[in-house]
Amino acid sequence: MKRTITILSLGALLTVYSQAKSQSKSALEAVKRSEVTISATIATQGVGLDLKYAPTPVFAARVGASILPISGQGVYRVRSEPTDVDFDADFANAHLMLDFHPFLSEEGLSSKVVVTAGVGYFWKAKGDVVVSYRGTYKYGDILIPSADLGQLYGGVKWDKVAPYLGFGFENVFPKKAFNIGFAIGAYYMGEPKATLTGTNYLSLNTSNQAQLQKNMSYYRFLPVLQINLNFGL
Amino acid sequence: MKNFTKLFSFMMLVGLLFNSCRNPAYEINVLFDADVIKYKATVIVKGANGETLPNLNVAVTGTDAASIYDFSGTKAIPAPGGIIAVGVEPKAIPTASKKINFNLSITAPGYEPKLIPVEMSVNQFSQIINVILLKTIIPTAASTVVVKEIPLSPTGATTASTSFSTPVLGAVQEQTTISIPAGVQFKDASGATLVGGTLTAQAINYNADDPAAINLFPGGKLSAPNVVDASGNTSSAFFLPAGFTDIRMFVGGSEVKNFSTPISIAMELNPDFVPQSTGVKLKGGDQLSVYSYQTSTGQFKYETVGTVVNAAGKLSISFQTNHLTVFIIGEVIKTPNCVNPIATIAAPWLLNAAKKIVTLETVDNDGSILSSYPIEIGAGSSITLPGLPPIAVNYVIHDFVAPFAVLGGGKIDNPCAGTGLTITVNDPGTPLDFVSLLLNVNCPGKGTIIVPNFDLFYKPVGAPDSQYILLGTAVKGAFKTTNLKIGSSYDFKANWGTQVKVVSNRPITAADMSTVVGDNDFLGSKSPAYNKMLLIEACKGQ
Known part of the structure; x- marks a missing residue:
């Protein structure tokens, strides 16, 4: 099923590319434009920098990198008791992207559509979580305070190389030195590897690792919502 | 714009197909380790004739009583079927410099009360203690009893000099004679004189040479943590008794503790x-110490020293006392600096982490038994050997089940030096089956839980309850043993707090008897409805 969808996706890209090729190139190339653009990106996969080279109005190639070091805390309930959850996600990638502008000949928003395919190399692609049971564990009349209960440590790691597919909106020919673009897409990260260990009275939760692995197998895509701050050079 | 709409719709479709959401914590049930009590003592209480004692009262006293809980975690200590399982709460476990000491006060209607001192050392995670309660007026192979009714004056005084003796019966050839002069008044623990028409006096005399007498000795063993010597100093000590007797008297239902005159x-x-001091058999003119023992406090106290008199071949010591209690005559070796030896068990035939219960017996140089208690062993396991005297002892390992074959033996030159030793336990010789049990419990609506540790007993199918034998302790629901035979059936009993679960006539059909108990899993073949009720109850609070 996944292979079929991938083939369909590539087919769609070829279709839009063939439509773009039929446009009148002469009118487009007559306009003065920046062939090299530098972009600051703010996105769900982090903040970064891209360098873009567009030899033709229809096609451009981008290289860049982005990083996402985030952490946070939350309180959830486990067995009706409040549980502290500290999480830490760390994503950092270098990427090579190919941009296509398939609808340049159309008017309005369609002309700004850019379809992007590429690949990212994630030297960091992991998430860690530490769960601390806040309540008191009762074993008969013996009370075990949370400080003695131990902690749960969960970890998730994804593949280092991930293909990317997405689209966005962007002016092909920035008439000014600066403009803004938007992009939406996803990296295919593959099935992550999940680990779950515990300490003290939570040490037996290693047996939950298989279920966590199963649950995390649904998290194969890293969604990307991105704002590009483009500077023409 | 039309093309863009197509592209956007396609991309959204692809995204939805690939990236369906699931809660990362979906069906993850956080498991709490129920192995809370790491240091545990299983106390098996029976009557002197092997009878099961269903109505025990148990209280914990002593230095570390506050840290002692039932194995199920409750402060109350139940004793279903005469089985007591107690342990130390996690924050108070013994350390290299701090042992845990407490007493179990065990009483049962119609039986002599007993106070069992328990010591737990670091790494001494499990111990099995056999306790025998003596029915007050019933003689056994190791004891005789006399009960005497003595009339009293209106002031509660004896009207004439009276003397009575315990009988000679079977192997108990020694007697104790009690002589009460005229005019003696009797007082209770508060010192008040007791008034009544009759004094009921009873004396239990023990055959100190009978191995069974060890369990009948005050505290259930010859070592004692609380002994006051002739100088008034208190320390641990080891008793080598030549005789002991338990004398109790009552006036109008009140127990006598003191007399107006000795x-x-x-x-x-x-x-x-054979006294250790002479190395030859006891003879007239030898001197031995007389100690008393108070059951209520577990304290031994030096009373006097007596000279042995040989009268027509009967060796005896006479002394006077103004209070009542258990009296012991013999040698007492102080052991305040005794460091328990730790033995490593060499039993390579115990494969796959299987456990086996054997009896460890120690004897002194003249063959007198000093201790005899069950221990649970595994290949390479470490066993602490507590309560031994600072004299050379021999040890013998017996199979715990009939025919009680000797599986090993050796000598410990100084059991108080803390020296490590290796105890080799030989294969019993009969073909062994390694039976494993892993009990998982699926709680309704909560998923799998970790089963708290529990003791498991077994007996031949249809045998009386008194024949239940400890199979061992299931830790985190897992258990491996060599005591069961594949193809045989047994009655099983598991104790957990106040609850007792009996599974009768259960065949052992395979080496792996693992099972999952749950609403949609195994609920037993004989009483699934009752078992479901137990399951739901057990799952509360999990």
Whole structure:
């Protein structure tokens, strides 16, 4: 099923590319434009920098990198008791992207559509979580305070190389030195590897690792919502 | 714009197909380790004739009583079927510099009360203690009893001099004679004089030479943590008794503790007793100490020293006392600096982490048994050997089940030096089956839980309850043993707090008897509805 969808996706890209090729190139190339653009990106996969080279109005190639070091805390309930959850996600990638502008000949928003395919190399692609049971564990009349209960440590790691597919909106020919673009897409990260260990009275939760692995197998895509701050050079 | 709409719709479709959401915590049930009590003592209480004692009262006293809980975690200590399982709460476990000491006060209607001192050392995670309660007026192979009714004056005084003796019966050839002069008044623990028409006096005399007498000795063993010597100093000590007797008296239902004037006691002694001080059999003119024991406090106290008299071949010591209690005559070796030896078990035939219960017996140089108690062993396991005297002892390992074959033996030159040793336990010789059990419990609506540790007993199908034998402790629901035979059936009993679960006539059909108990899993073949009720109850609070 996944292979079929991938083939369909590539087919769609070829279709839009063939439509773009039929446009009148002469009118487009007559306009003065920046062939090299530098972009600051703010996105769900982090903040970064891209360098873009567009030899033709229809096609451009981008290289860049982005990083996402985030952490946070939350309180959830486990067995009706409040549980502290500290999480830490760390994503950092270098990427090579190919941009296509398939609808340049159309008017309005369609002309700004850019379809992007590429690949990212994630030297960091992991998430860690530490769960601390806040309540008191009762074993008969013996009370075990949370400080003695131990902690749960969960970890998730994804593949280092991930293909990317997405689209966005962007002016092909920035008439000014600066403009803004938007992009939406996803990296295919593959099935992550999940680990779950515990300490003290939570040490037996290693047996939950298989279920966590199963649950995390649904998290194969890293969604990307991105704002590009483009500077023409 | 039309093309863009197509592209956007396609991309959204692809995204939805690939990236369906699931809660990362979906069906993850956080498991709490129920192995909370790491240091545990299983106390098996029976009557002197092997009978099961269903109505025990248990109280914990002593230095570390506050840290002692039932194995199920409750402060109340139940004793279903005469089985007591107690342990130390996690924050108070013993350390290299701090042992845990407490007493179990065990009483049962119609039986002599007992106070069992328990010591837990670091790494001594499990111990099994056999306790025998003596029915007050019933003689056993190792004890005789006399009960005497003595009339009293209106002021509660004896009207004439009276003397009575415990009988000679079977192997108990020694007697204790109690002589009460005229005019003696009797007082209770508060010192008040007791008034009534009759004094009921009873004396239990023990055959100190009988191995069974060890369990009947005050505290259930010859080592004692609380002994006051002739100088008034208190320390641990080891008793080598030549005789001991338990004397109790009642006036109008109140127990006598003291007398207005002393009474005389003459105790005949074991003629085969060999004092460590002389190395030869006891004889007239030898001197031995007399100690008393208070069941309520577990304290031994030096009373006097007596000279052995040989009268027509009967060796005895006479002394006077103004209070009542258990009296012991023999040698007492102080052990305040005794460091328990730790033995490593060499039993390579115990494969796959299987456990086996054997009996460890120690004897002194003249063959007298000093201790005899069950231990649970595994290949390479470490066993602490507590309560031994600072004299050379021999040890013998017996199979715990009939025919009680000897599986090993050796010598410990100084059991108080803390020296490590290796105890080799030989294969019993009969073909062994390694039976494993892993019990998982699926709680309704909560998923799998970790089963708290519990003791498991077994017996031949249809045998009386008194024949239940400890199979071992299931830790985190897992258990491996060599005591069961594949193809045989057994009755099983598991104790958990106040609850007792009996599974009768259960066949062992395979080496792996693992099972999952749950609403949609196995609920037993005989009473699934009752078992479901137990399951739901057990799952509360999990």
